[in-house]
Amino acid sequence: MNKLVYIITRKKHAANLIKDLLAQKFFITELEANGGFSREKLSIILLGTDEEKIDNLL
Numbered sequence: 001m002n003k004l005v006y007i008i009t010r011k012k013h014a015a016n017l018i019k020d021l022l023a024q025k026f027f028i029t030e031l032e033a034n035g036g037f038s039r040e041k042l043s044i045i046l047l048g049t050d051e052e053k054i055d056n057l058l
Helices: 009-024 052-057
Strands: 002-010 027-032 042-050
Touching: 002 009, 002 052, 009 027, 009 042, 042 052
Parallel strands: none
Antiparallel strands: 002 042, 027 042
């Protein structure tokens, strides 16, 4: 069964995270967001994967 994973991280950490995800052959979509409680730039990474691969993300 397929799963959709949302990863919300600070923008400054997103580049390394995306590089690591792509190296593991995950396909991602990155959205940028501003605001929230801390009023800083955020990246929202959307990732679709098979249920068996979820453990590799954690």
